[in-house]
Amino acid sequence: MSNSGSDETVEVLEIQVQEEESVEPSMSEWSSLVMSLDAPNQKRVLYEQGLYEPGSGEICAAYVSQSDSAVFRHVYYNYPCIPDPGISHALLGPAPKPIYPDDGQELYLTLCKQMNQTPVRIFYRALLGNKADLSYYCVNPYGIQAMAKSLINNRTLTTINLTDNFLNDDACFHLGEMLTNNTALTELNLSGCRIGPSGALRLCAGLPKNKGLKVLNLSRNQLGDAGTDHFAGAIFSQANVQEVNLSNNGISGKSAQTLSEALEWNNKITYLDLSRNLLYSFPSGLCNLLNELGDSTLLKYINLSWNSLCGTKTSGGIKQIFKAKNLQHLDISNNKLSTTEVAMDLIASMAKPKKMVTYNVSYNPISAEDSIQFINKLQTKVVKIQKLYMDGINVNDKFIKILDAMKQLPNKQDVEVTYGYVEGLYKATGPDPRETTLDRVEYICKKPKKHKVDIALVIYQLLKEGNNLLEIKEFTDAIKSAGVVLEDGLIAELTNIFSGPTSKKGAKTVDIAMMAEYMKRKWPERKLPPTPPPEPEPIPEPVPEKGKKGGKEAKGKGKK
Numbered sequence: 001m002s003n004s005g006s007d008e009t010v011e012v013l014e015i016q017v018q019e020e021e022s023v024e025p026s027m028s029e030w031s032s033l034v035m036s037l038d039a040p041n042q043k044r045v046l047y048e049q050g051l052y053e054p055g056s057g058e059i060c061a062a063y064v065s066q067s068d069s070a071v072f073r074h075v076y077y078n079y080p081c082i083p084d085p086g087i088s089h090a091l092l093g094p095a096p097k098p099i100y101p102d103d104g105q106e107l108y109l110t111l112c113k114q115m116n117q118t119p120v121r122i123f124y125r126a127l128l129g130n131k132a133d134l135s136y137y138c139v140n141p142y143g144i145q146a147m148a149k150s151l152i153n154n155r156t157l158t159t160i161n162l163t164d165n166f167l168n169d170d171a172c173f174h175l176g177e178m179l180t181n182n183t184a185l186t187e188l189n190l191s192g193c194r195i196g197p198s199g200a201l202r203l204c205a206g207l208p209k210n211k212g213l214k215v216l217n218l219s220r221n222q223l224g225d226a227g228t229d230h231f232a233g234a235i236f237s238q239a240n241v242q243e244v245n246l247s248n249n250g251i252s253g254k255s256a257q258t259l260s261e262a263l264e265w266n267n268k269i270t271y272l273d274l275s276r277n278l279l280y281s282f283p284s285g286l287c288n289l290l291n292e293l294g295d296s297t298l299l300k301y302i303n304l305s306w307n308s309l310c311g312t313k314t315s316g317g318i319k320q321i322f323k324a325k326n327l328q329h330l331d332i333s334n335n336k337l338s339t340t341e342v343a344m345d346l347i348a349s350m351a352k353p354k355k356m357v358t359y360n361v362s363y364n365p366i367s368a369e370d371s372i373q374f375i376n377k378l379q380t381k382v383v384k385i386q387k388l389y390m391d392g393i394n395v396n397d398k399f400i401k402i403l404d405a406m407k408q409l410p411n412k413q414d415v416e417v418t419y420g421y422v423e424g425l426y427k428a429t430g431p432d433p434r435e436t437t438l439d440r441v442e443y444i445c446k447k448p449k450k451h452k453v454d455i456a457l458v459i460y461q462l463l464k465e466g467n468n469l470l471e472i473k474e475f476t477d478a479i480k481s482a483g484v485v486l487e488d489g490l491i492a493e494l495t496n497i498f499s500g501p502t503s504k505k506g507a508k509t510v511d512i513a514m515m516a517e518y519m520k521r522k523w524p525e526r527k528l529p530p531t532p533p534p535e536p537e538p539i540p541e542p543v544p545e546k547g548k549k550g551g552k553e554a555k556g557k558g559k560k
Helices: 002-020 042-048 087-092 105-115 121-126 141-150 169-181 196-204 224-236 253-263 283-294 312-321 340-348 368-378 397-406 433-446 455-464 472-481 488-497 512-522 549-559
Strands: 131-133 159-161 187-189 215-217 243-245 271-273 301-303 329-331 358-360 387-389 416-418 469-471 509-511
Touching: 105 121, 105 141, 121 131, 141 169, 169 196, 196 224, 224 253, 253 283, 283 312, 312 340, 340 368, 368 387, 368 397, 433 455, 433 488, 433 512, 455 472, 455 512, 469 472, 469 512, 472 488, 472 509, 509 512
Parallel strands: 131 159, 159 187, 187 215, 215 243, 243 271, 271 301, 301 329, 329 358, 358 387, 387 416
Antiparallel strands: 469 509
């Protein structure tokens, strides 16, 4: 019994071991893949006979097995993997950046909405054109950021005018950032924006990277020497601007020296306006700048008016500008270039520029004799100047004769010359107020039948008494005491015509000498009666001496 029991137990254990050691057959031994080569496929046979249609070829989903094995596609699985349509990126990735058109209109509206700024309609429409004129528009300086960003990719707008819109440092910063990327803008007008030195620092930071901007107007911006130094630094860093307006900025000669050092490395300036500044304060710096500009082959226009320039040193520096080969316009008007030596420096260099058109020396204290030297030089063939402006400079009749003779020359007929007052040539036309007023006074004085007064003799008598100047009240009292009774309006007209200098007390006076001189020319026959000579003193009788005969006889005769 024991043996049989043990055998049974051993047999059972062997079965259990076999079950534990059972493994999954390999793929080649799968029953589904075992194909009988001898037996024909019944479905294929029926398909050939036209009695069977396989359908779509897909198996039922109930027979599809899922596995975590390394097999890329299960043999029973006929569906390919579905690619991710972007759900993961949409849920987990960052939001895509919107793409705006290059004209910047849509971007401008979006930025204004984000910044809570009111869009400027003129600027919005100008983004499709070539010019944005926002002068005197009171543009919000904080809205300049939206304008600047919308111009980064714009390719049509070439001119922006922001005249007299006060811009702060933030607006200047964003304009400078815009200049670093925009290549279509060619003209930027910031006249009267009062950006100051700090604004110039932020604006000029983008100038060296911009190669399209040609015209820059920074007039009336209170730059001073510090702001001009920032602009000179941009020029030194290869800024490409060609037409620059720096007028009315309080620039002294020290900034002119800094600008000359910058132009020594990068001299592309064709138009330079330095009018209404303080260049007289440092003549050496100005002379260095003018010397550097004289070496330029691109300079066409320079304006140095309203700078109080004077002296031979300054005129020598101006003389260097004439060396510029392409110089066409030079304006040195409203300065103090007065002496003969200065005038000769300005005249001697007129023949150097061969393309010069306009030469403006107006309102300088140049004498009439020196003005003749200008016209003498202008009539020579070597001088190519077509317009000589000398407004406010007095000339004489000799100047007019030379000018008329020059206009007869074949190559000088189109030359335009302006000048001021002509000394000794023209006379006043129309009625003389002195004559009209004195005729009225004469009529009133001769109107009474009994007490007629000669006004000329009254004035002559006042002058004879040494009254060359009289206050208006004293003059009125003097003629009234002489019997001349005039209306207040007529007296006021008479005193205005023959007015004299103001007295020490600040009162207006009447020039009696001037009035008498005109009356002598108007009524030469009227004269004061000659003053009678003084009566001779009586000669005393001689006193007779005592004891003489003559005395006794005279005494006796007297008794008889």
